[in-house]
Amino acid sequence: MEYTYEFLSTDNIVGYLASRPETSSIIDTNSIVEIKEVGDGNLNLVFILKDNLGKGIVLKQAIPYVRLVGPSWPMSPDRARIEYETTVIHSQAAAHLVPEIYFYDTERFIIAMEDLSDHKVWRTALNNGDINYGSAESVGEYIAKVTFATSIFGAGAEAHKKGIARAINPEICLITEDLVFTEPYFPGDRNSYLPSNEADAQAIINDEQMVLEMGHLKFSFMTASEALIHGDLHTGSVMVKSDAAGAEISTRAFDSEFSFYGPIAFDIGAVFANFYIALARSIALGRTEHIAFLETLPNAMWTSFEFHFRSLWPTRQDKRVFNDSLLDDLMVSWKEGAFGFAAAKLVRRIVGLAKTSDIETLEPDLREGAARGVLRSAQMLVRERHNHLSVDAMTAKVKEIMQEARTGKGA
Ligand code: SR1
Ligand code: MG
Numbered sequence: 001m002e003y004t005y006e007f008l009s010t011d012n013i014v015g016y017l018a019s020r021p022e023t024s025s026i027i028d029t030n031s032i033v034e035i036k037e038v039g040d041g042n043l044n045l046v047f048i049l050k051d052n053l054g055k056g057i058v059l060k061q062a063i064p065y066v067r068l069v070g071p072s073w074p075m076s077p078d079r080a081r082i083e084y085e086t087t088v089i090h091s092q093a094a095a096h097l098v099p100e101i102y103f104y105d106t107e108r109f110i111i112a113m114e115d116l117s118d119h120k121v122w123r124t125a126l127n128n129g130d131i132n133y134g135s136a137e138s139v140g141e142y143i144a145k146v147t148f149a150t151s152i153f154g155a156g157a158e159a160h161k162k163g164i165a166r167a168i169n170p171e172i173c174l175i176t177e178d179l180v181f182t183e184p185y186f187p188g189d190r191n192s193y194l195p196s197n198e199a200d201a202q203a204i205i206n207d208e209q210m211v212l213e214m215g216h217l218k219f220s221f222m223t224a225s226e227a228l229i230h231g232d233l234h235t236g237s238v239m240v241k242s243d244a245a246g247a248e249i250s251t252r253a254f255d256s257e258f259s260f261y262g263p264i265a266f267d268i269g270a271v272f273a274n275f276y277i278a279l280a281r282s283i284a285l286g287r288t289e290h291i292a293f294l295e296t297l298p299n300a301m302w303t304s305f306e307f308h309f310r311s312l313w314p315t316r317q318d319k320r321v322f323n324d325s326l327l328d329d330l331m332v333s334w335k336e337g338a339f340g341f342a343a344a345k346l347v348r349r350i351v352g353l354a355k356t357s358d359i360e361t362l363e364p365d366l367r368e369g370a371a372r373g374v375l376r377s378a379q380m381l382v383r384e385r386h387n388h389l390s391v392d393a394m395t396a397k398v399k400e401i402m403q404e405a406r407t408g409k410g411a
Pocket of ligand 2: 041042232237255
């Protein structure tokens, strides 16, 4: 399909916003003093505008191709509708944990939303060594509340089925199916890593158990329509605002364009993986205090997820066979699944397309060991995930592997 809509630019954006009455109380388009393009993701244009009173707005526009690669990789801008609808649906379950949406432009694929520029992207904050108490718990709360609300337990059978039909997102899901679950295990053009990590990448390709586990996980990703998940819940999809002592002021999950009805464990595993990638960075840099903080995050997030999901359980729609023992079993299987999905996410960020600044901004002598530690942790996670270890026990294993793999000065 050929798309002919106009892209936003610094030249046309004020005129565009002035033509939208929905935001006249949010920002004064007659006194715009700042326009910044801040899109640091892989897909879209993102602008922040501020007026002379400091009031701001974010305009995010989906372009009809993958920004990271260019027009040679076309991609339907309908993903903006998915993000808009998911953010609205998620806000019904957890309004304080997502950005407020002002409008969605169906013709130009533009979402207007709350300016969160007094927050930091969590990946950037963690890269800098920031401490953000309470945000991992809020991410766990977000996952629990939005997945419960959109599951058969919260929504009921009919609404759940209608939701699946509305949120079907095959083109975007294919990105994850290819980049996360498949390509790192086969030599290909889109894979890349340091020459010094060649043996580590080959070890992954030759790890038959790992490849089999990826088969199981990919099957689950493609078939388990449990709830309306975020679909790309990494630390670059979370904004945090903390006070000077690191106490939480606000935490928001955003950028849910990869959303679809998928396995709940996928979102949990994505967050685990990104905490582990942040840990690899801090271990490489020898940041002792930050390591001590980061290693608490996976369990803090999981514990909060479990607490909030269990708190909602008594409100489930059909209690006949969905009893408390089922919930106990689901928690076990979601934890096991989350460690597996975390492994998949870890490998793709080291070997596959679209990497993370946590690792990529390390000097090569440090990056080599950090990347090795991430890959070896993934191999451990897919094996140990069936052994019913606690989240803290698994994190301790990850930390030990990363410390052993460390390279560069001081290793
Ligand atoms: C081509 S898109 C690459 C990656 O960017 C997104 O953030 C997702 O993680 C996707 O896999
Ligand atoms: Mg994204």
